[in-house]
Amino acid sequence: MAVSPQMLQQVSDLLLSAIPNPNDPNAMETQRRVNETLRNYGGDPSFNLCLLELTIGSTDPQAQHLAATTLKQNIEKRCDSAIKPNLDVTKQKLVQPLVQGNCPDFVRRAVGACISELAKTGNWPTLVHELWPQLQQSQNPATRIGVLTCVADMCEYCTGQLEAAAAGQAPPAAVLIPGLVQMIAGSNTPDEVLLGAQACFSLLENQNSDESTVIFDGFKAVLPQVLQALERCESLKGTAQGTRITEAALRVYRALLWYYEDLKAAGKIQGILQLVYSMSTVRNDQIALAAVEFWQDLAGMADAVADVASGGLLKELTKLLLDKLVLSEEEISFITDEENSDNVVPRNRGKKKKGGDDDDGEVEQWTVRKCATLTLDAISRKENLVSPPNAPGWLLQAEIFPRLQHQDWKVQEAAIMAFGAISEGCFAEIRDHLPRVFPQLVQVMKNSALPFLLRTATFLALGRRGVMTWICQNKETFDVYLFAILDSMYAKERKVQEAAVSCFLSLLEYQSYMDGGFLTTDPMYFEGLLERIGRGLKPESRYTSLNLLILMESIDAFAACFGSRLASPQAETHLIKPLIQHFMNLPPEDTLLLPRFLMTLANLAQYLEEAFLGYAPPLFQRALAILGRYFEVHLGVKKGQIQEKDAPDLGENPKYATELVSALFEYVATSDTAKQQLRQLLLTEKYAGTGMGFLEFVSLPFSQPSLEVTDTAVLQAFVTFFGDELKTLADVLLDPLLGIKDAIFSHLTGEGELPGTVAWFAAELVMTTESSGRPPQQVQQVCQEVLQKLMPILCQKKGAWFDSLQQNAAVTIGRIALVQPDLLVRELASFFHPLCSCLAECDDEEWDDLKMQAFLGVQRLTQVNIAVLGDGANRKAYAKAVNSFKSIADLHELCQEVIATVKILKQNCGANWGQVLKEVKFPAAVLGGLGQGFR
Numbered sequence: 001m002a003v004s005p006q007m008l009q010q011v012s013d014l015l016l017s018a019i020p021n022p023n024d025p026n027a028m029e030t031q032r033r034v035n036e037t038l039r040n041y042g043g044d045p046s047f048n049l050c051l052l053e054l055t056i057g058s059t060d061p062q063a064q065h066l067a068a069t070t071l072k073q074n075i076e077k078r079c080d081s082a083i084k085p086n087l088d089v090t091k092q093k094l095v096q097p098l099v100q101g102n103c104p105d106f107v108r109r110a111v112g113a114c115i116s117e118l119a120k121t122g123n124w125p126t127l128v129h130e131l132w133p134q135l136q137q138s139q140n141p142a143t144r145i146g147v148l149t150c151v152a153d154m155c156e157y158c159t160g161q162l163e164a165a166a167a168g169q170a171p172p173a174a175v176l177i178p179g180l181v182q183m184i185a186g187s188n189t190p191d192e193v194l195l196g197a198q199a200c201f202s203l204l205e206n207q208n209s210d211e212s213t214v215i216f217d218g219f220k221a222v223l224p225q226v227l228q229a230l231e232r233c234e235s236l237k238g239t240a241q242g243t244r245i246t247e248a249a250l251r252v253y254r255a256l257l258w259y260y261e262d263l264k265a266a267g268k269i270q271g272i273l274q275l276v277y278s279m280s281t282v283r284n285d286q287i288a289l290a291a292v293e294f295w296q297d298l299a300g301m302a303d304a305v306a307d308v309a310s311g312g313l314l315k316e317l318t319k320l321l322l323d324k325l326v327l328s329e330e331e332i333s334f335i336t337d338e339e340n341s342d343n344v345v346p347r348n349r350g351k352k353k354k355g356g357d358d359d360d361g362e363v364e365q366w367t368v369r370k371c372a373t374l375t376l377d378a379i380s381r382k383e384n385l386v387s388p389p390n391a392p393g394w395l396l397q398a399e400i401f402p403r404l405q406h407q408d409w410k411v412q413e414a415a416i417m418a419f420g421a422i423s424e425g426c427f428a429e430i431r432d433h434l435p436r437v438f439p440q441l442v443q444v445m446k447n448s449a450l451p452f453l454l455r456t457a458t459f460l461a462l463g464r465r466g467v468m469t470w471i472c473q474n475k476e477t478f479d480v481y482l483f484a485i486l487d488s489m490y491a492k493e494r495k496v497q498e499a500a501v502s503c504f505l506s507l508l509e510y511q512s513y514m515d516g517g518f519l520t521t522d523p524m525y526f527e528g529l530l531e532r533i534g535r536g537l538k539p540e541s542r543y544t545s546l547n548l549l550i551l552m553e554s555i556d557a558f559a560a561c562f563g564s565r566l567a568s569p570q571a572e573t574h575l576i577k578p579l580i581q582h583f584m585n586l587p588p589e590d591t592l593l594l595p596r597f598l599m600t601l602a603n604l605a606q607y608l609e610e611a612f613l614g615y616a617p618p619l620f621q622r623a624l625a626i627l628g629r630y631f632e633v634h635l636g637v638k639k640g641q642i643q644e645k646d647a648p649d650l651g652e653n654p655k656y657a658t659e660l661v662s663a664l665f666e667y668v669a670t671s672d673t674a675k676q677q678l679r680q681l682l683l684t685e686k687y688a689g690t691g692m693g694f695l696e697f698v699s700l701p702f703s704q705p706s707l708e709v710t711d712t713a714v715l716q717a718f719v720t721f722f723g724d725e726l727k728t729l730a731d732v733l734l735d736p737l738l739g740i741k742d743a744i745f746s747h748l749t750g751e752g753e754l755p756g757t758v759a760w761f762a763a764e765l766v767m768t769t770e771s772s773g774r775p776p777q778q779v780q781q782v783c784q785e786v787l788q789k790l791m792p793i794l795c796q797k798k799g800a801w802f803d804s805l806q807q808n809a810a811v812t813i814g815r816i817a818l819v820q821p822d823l824l825v826r827e828l829a830s831f832f833h834p835l836c837s838c839l840a841e842c843d844d845e846e847w848d849d850l851k852m853q854a855f856l857g858v859q860r861l862t863q864v865n866i867a868v869l870g871d872g873a874n875r876k877a878y879a880k881a882v883n884s885f886k887s888i889a890d891l892h893e894l895c896q897e898v899i900a901t902v903k904i905l906k907q908n909c910g911a912n913w914g915q916v917l918k919e920v921k922f923p924a925a926v927l928g929g930l931g932q933g934f935r
Helices: 005-016 027-041 045-057 061-100 105-120 127-137 141-157 159-163 172-186 190-206 214-221 223-235 242-265 269-280 285-299 304-310 314-324 329-340 368-380 394-404 409-422 427-446 452-462 465-471 475-488 494-513 524-535 545-566 569-585 593-638 653-668 672-684 694-703 712-725 730-748 754-771 776-795 804-819 825-841 849-864 866-870 872-883 892-919 924-930
Strands: none
Touching: 005 027, 005 045, 005 061, 045 061, 045 105, 061 105, 061 127, 061 141, 105 141, 127 141, 127 172, 141 159, 141 172, 141 190, 159 172, 159 190, 159 214, 172 190, 172 214, 172 223, 190 214, 190 223, 190 242, 214 223, 214 242, 223 242, 223 269, 242 269, 242 285, 242 304, 269 285, 269 304, 269 314, 285 304, 285 314, 285 368, 304 314, 314 368, 314 394, 314 409, 329 452, 329 494, 368 409, 394 409, 394 427, 409 427, 409 452, 427 452, 427 465, 427 475, 452 465, 452 475, 452 494, 465 475, 465 494, 475 494, 475 524, 494 545, 524 545, 524 569, 545 569, 545 593, 569 593, 593 653, 593 672, 593 694, 653 672, 653 712, 672 694, 672 730, 694 712, 694 730, 712 730, 712 754, 730 754, 730 776, 754 776, 754 804, 776 804, 776 825, 804 825, 804 849, 825 849, 825 866, 825 872, 849 866, 849 872, 849 892, 866 872, 866 892, 872 892, 892 924
16 A cells, blocks of 8 residues: 555644644643544554654654654554554565665664564564574674664563464574574674673563573573673673673673573583672672672572582672672762652562563662672571681671771661671571670661761661561660660651651561560550650651651551550540541542551551541541542543543542441441441431442442443452441342342453452352341342352363362352252252362461351252262362361361261261272361271
8 A cells, every 4th residue: 555745744744743832822732632633543554654654764853753653552552453454565664774774773773663563463473584684694784783673672572472483484582592692702793792692681581481491492502602602792891882791791691590500510600600700890880780680699599609609709799799788979869869859759669570660660779789788688598697617707797897887987888788688697696796786786876967878777777577586585675776766757867767667667567476575565665656656647747658658557567566555545646636637638639648548547447446436437428538539530531521631540549448438347336336327427428529428339330330440459349348248238238239239240250359259249148138038039049140150160170279269159159058058959060079179279267257158058068969979089079178177176067067978978888988088088076076086
């Protein structure tokens, strides 16, 4: 399909009109309208051909860039409709500028991005076989770099496609791996070496984690050549690209740890360790990070640290890591700017992902210091860094202690970080030094004149679990530590606040798990801690969002320590009222603090029980307002009253608001008076914006499916509320839920926790219908509808038996058998085995009485149709389910029913009973009930 010059000009003008014009008073509206037009045209094949022509041939760089970006997005999102009709033409035109090598760099990069995006869709399985010969045959540097850039892109983003073989051809990775290695070893062009090394790293890093894949075996076959190629990289360190080549080589060395045992068997490991250590000494941030990441991965391997020690590198490596902990001036400047900013929101504090980005798209902040700290920690858990036999106390006394006295506070801070890092792995040796080190570190914690980063490091070091255990064994050291924390929780530096609150949280959590901890046994602490916690909720505390989140966790741990003592005037004054006041002042669009406050308030309801009743009305009204705002926005978008792009993201606020209301009913409604008051709130309070009440809101996604509420976390919270409160509010909830049950059951499909929650709810619906005195015909009808939904799930062959949905289906079916056995007994043989197998995988503690109820239902069925146990596989599944109860003797009713079932089985087996007992094992309590003794 040809495109005319007029079409190209029109598309070019449209793209350029998306650039904001500072002189246009309606610039934002113009841009929105243009972007909407581009989206509407995005699926049109001729429009995408125009984008392609502009990408490779426009004389306007801005139009080229916009065309390439839009084309890439359309390939990604609309390949079938936008690209496939002209697939061959598109491939030909995309490859052309790479092969000719006469296009600008930015066009080559844009084309490469479009090619790799198209490869991701699986529509170009022969791409590598078409491109790689061009690189091998061409002497044009631009062509070689263009092709190699595209290949490197594919190695990073299309690993799966590279392992798949096209008809009649080898898998692309099988062609690439030896070719890349050969090129790295033989090329005289640093840029080619760099791209080749980056491509190799991407292949190794992104391959399937299982061994014996195309990529794994491909590199294993050429390991000697890979090492030679990497030595070639080292020889180019003096070139303009030398730093990036060294960094890429280090990353390949790290990825080669997949083959550690093979390299060790070939006698190559010590040479690699020496070479990487040499690279690690280079003073460059990128190289330092790549090097320390190598050592971190190595330290996590079983025998690798011992190999480092046997090669004589352990001392040098640990000293190098200690040096890497020293803050640079740039780092200090960055952290200081962050400290002085208006507010600090939490950064992602999770584990590093090797891919570089987190699931939410936020780039992980991963530094040399973090890697070095974790590496020292990992090494210390495998090698004694304090007192190895050949050098007593060498790291602690020869390196760390002298640095603690250093004149430069940055060196002191690094020594404290190192002390904390090795304190877990080498705690048995460090314990003897704590009486001398602890007072010195506490003085650093308390000295507000010292740099805040030095104090922060001290909190982190003393907050390690081993050191904290030592602190909590002696009341004097415990008090010194606790009051140093409390004095710093409201320091003027927010980083110190954060470190102090984090230590306070750890201390509270540790004390809540201890029997006879000082906090819980000495009443003097309660009021003082209340006052300190409450201060953090006041505006003058200057607490950041991050510190408030940690404080909420601290309140949860404090509640776990003191429990019902929170029902006191002091707690009301210093904690509960300030907490609720702060909560009520949070804006409804807050998706960071509001959910955490809701969780903490629900947790307090658990400990305060009916003493929390006085706080219920304002909390319920706030929860109702959160739900009301959520549906107000949702309805506004559906009706076109609110533009989707302008709709506030309310996150999981409705979920946690619903869970707070559930907590009020579960923990606070312990008397008739409390139940009546909460019930009145539930039935009479309305949201001013829509005039709806709480029950109307939580039913809305199911009573009006056309609303298309797709947030599974919110839906799950609503279904959980129905199941939890169905018995308590049966007269209010049962009929409406029976009316919307089909809409609720429609969520039995899909992934995540929602389907399992719906299966559990189905059991609550059945049990409540039966216990509410409804006519037998209605009870049976509800049971039959539930069974029709759950039986296929229980009996499906795919997936493991312990899948959450199948477990919930099994428990629900077993509980139905308890009240309506006649509906199930005839077909028992068709589902008995999966039913028992699933129940066997249900954990006693997690499922509590529900598993017991379900297995009681199994006894009802089996005793009536004992023939089902005539099948050997069924007997084994049944015995496995019986044995899955950790202490069936303590479950008297269930134990007696199992004994009754096994007695019938024994009678049926007659002379074959002895043979049956050789095949299956029953608990001693069951055999004892049979008079068999403890066999």
